[in-house]
Amino acid sequence: MVWVPVRTTRTDHLALLYTSKNSVTKMSLEWLMDWSWSLDGLRDFIATGIQSFRDCDTTALTAVAGLLVLFVWYCYHVGREQPRTYVTVNSLRQSSDANGLQNGYAYCHSPECVRCTRNDGLNQKLYHNLQEYAKRYSWSGMGRIHKGIREQGRYLNSRPSIQKPEVFFLPDLPTMPYFSRDAQKHDVELLERNFQTILCEFETLYKAFSNGSLPQGWKMNSTPSGEWFTFYLVNQGTCVPKNCRKCPRTYRLLGSLRTCIGNNVFGNACISVLTPGTVIGEHYGPTNIRIRCHLGLKTPSNCELVVGGEPQCWAEGRCLLFDDSFLHTAFHEGPPDEGPRVIFMVDLWHPNVAAAERQALDFIFAPGR
Numbered sequence: 001m002v003w004v005p006v007r008t009t010r011t012d013h014l015a016l017l018y019t020s021k022n023s024v025t026k027m028s029l030e031w032l033m034d035w036s037w038s039l040d041g042l043r044d045f046i047a048t049g050i051q052s053f054r055d056c057d058t059t060a061l062t063a064v065a066g067l068l069v070l071f072v073w074y075c076y077h078v079g080r081e082q083p084r085t086y087v088t089v090n091s092l093r094q095s096s097d098a099n100g101l102q103n104g105y106a107y108c109h110s111p112e113c114v115r116c117t118r119n120d121g122l123n124q125k126l127y128h129n130l131q132e133y134a135k136r137y138s139w140s141g142m143g144r145i146h147k148g149i150r151e152q153g154r155y156l157n158s159r160p161s162i163q164k165p166e167v168f169f170l171p172d173l174p175t176m177p178y179f180s181r182d183a184q185k186h187d188v189e190l191l192e193r194n195f196q197t198i199l200c201e202f203e204t205l206y207k208a209f210s211n212g213s214l215p216q217g218w219k220m221n222s223t224p225s226g227e228w229f230t231f232y233l234v235n236q237g238t239c240v241p242k243n244c245r246k247c248p249r250t251y252r253l254l255g256s257l258r259t260c261i262g263n264n265v266f267g268n269a270c271i272s273v274l275t276p277g278t279v280i281g282e283h284y285g286p287t288n289i290r291i292r293c294h295l296g297l298k299t300p301s302n303c304e305l306v307v308g309g310e311p312q313c314w315a316e317g318r319c320l321l322f323d324d325s326f327l328h329t330a331f332h333e334g335p336p337d338e339g340p341r342v343i344f345m346v347d348l349w350h351p352n353v354a355a356a357e358r359q360a361l362d363f364i365f366a367p368g369r
Helices: 010-055 058-077 122-136 141-148 152-158 181-193 194-211 241-246 248-256 355-364
Strands: 218-221 228-235 267-272 276-281 288-297 305-307 311-314 319-320 327-333 341-349
Touching: 122 141, 122 152, 141 355, 181 194, 181 248, 181 288, 181 319, 194 241, 194 248, 194 267, 194 288, 228 241, 228 248, 241 248, 267 327, 276 319, 305 319, 305 341, 319 355, 327 341
Parallel strands: none
Antiparallel strands: 218 228, 228 267, 267 341, 276 327, 288 319, 288 341, 305 311, 305 327
C-alpha cells in the first residue's frame, strides 16, 4: 500500500475553521455555566457557615477565641527557646581541684552543698525551674534571669579570673569588690545597733570551747593553716533550729532585715571565728546576686580581708560589705595571745536585683529543689 497525500482545497480549510470556532464557542459556554454553578455552591457554603456561627452561643465563641490566643502566646514565649548546651558549671573547675583542693581551699563534698556538689545538667535544671515559675506566676521581669540561665556556661567560662561565681552568674549587675554601707543602709544600721546583743550571745557560746573539744553546733572548715570555725543559724537557705535556739535574739534580728536572703540556697547567716595564724585560701563564692555582710564582733590587729586584690580591715561594731563572687581570702596573722577574730556574717540581696527577680530566684534556687 502506498500513502498518497490528499490535496485539500481552500473550501475545505474554511469549513474546518468554521467547525473549530463553533466547537470552541460551545466549550466556553459550557465552562462559564459550570463556573456559575460553582460560585453558587461556594456562596451557599459561605452562607451556611455564617448561619452556623450565628446559631452558636457568642459567649462560647469568645471563650474559645480567648483560649486560642492564650495558647499561641504561651507557645511563643515558653517554647520559643531551649537552653543552649554548654559544659556544666562544675566541669568549668580546673582539674587541679580533682582532689578537693583549689587555691588551698577545700571543698566539703557534702551532697547538700550547692557549691561543692558536682551537679551535671545544672543549666537544664535551672531552665526547667524558671519555666515552672513562669507558668505559676509570670514571665514579666524574667528577661535577665532567662538570659543568665541560657548563657550560663559561656558567662562562667569567659569571666575574668578576678570574678568567677561557681554556680550562677546574673548578667548586667554592677560589679565591684566592695560596696558602700548605703547599698543596704537599713539592714547595716540595724545590725550595728544590735552589735552588743550579737556579741553577748557569741560570748555565751564561746565558753563551751574551754574544754578543748569542738562544741555541738560548730563546724570546722579546712584551711591551709590555723583553725576556722563557723556556727550557722541559716545554712544555704535552711534554718538550723538547734543553733537558733542558742542565739534567739540574733535569730529574731534576721527576721527584721529587709534584704536578708533566707529562702534560697545562696543565703547564709553565721558566726565566723578565725584563730591566730589562720589563713583562708583564695576562693570564689557561688553567685553574684548577693552581697556578703560582715559585722565585726572581735577584731584584733593583723587581721585582713582581701577581695579582688583590695585589702580591708574589720572594725568592731561596723559592717563591711563585699561581693564574694570575686576571688577573696582572709587571714589572722596576730600573735596567739590576741585572741580570735570574730565576725557575724549574713548574706543580703545585691541592691540591683529587682523584687520580681528575687521572688523568682527564691523559687528557682529553693533548698531541695
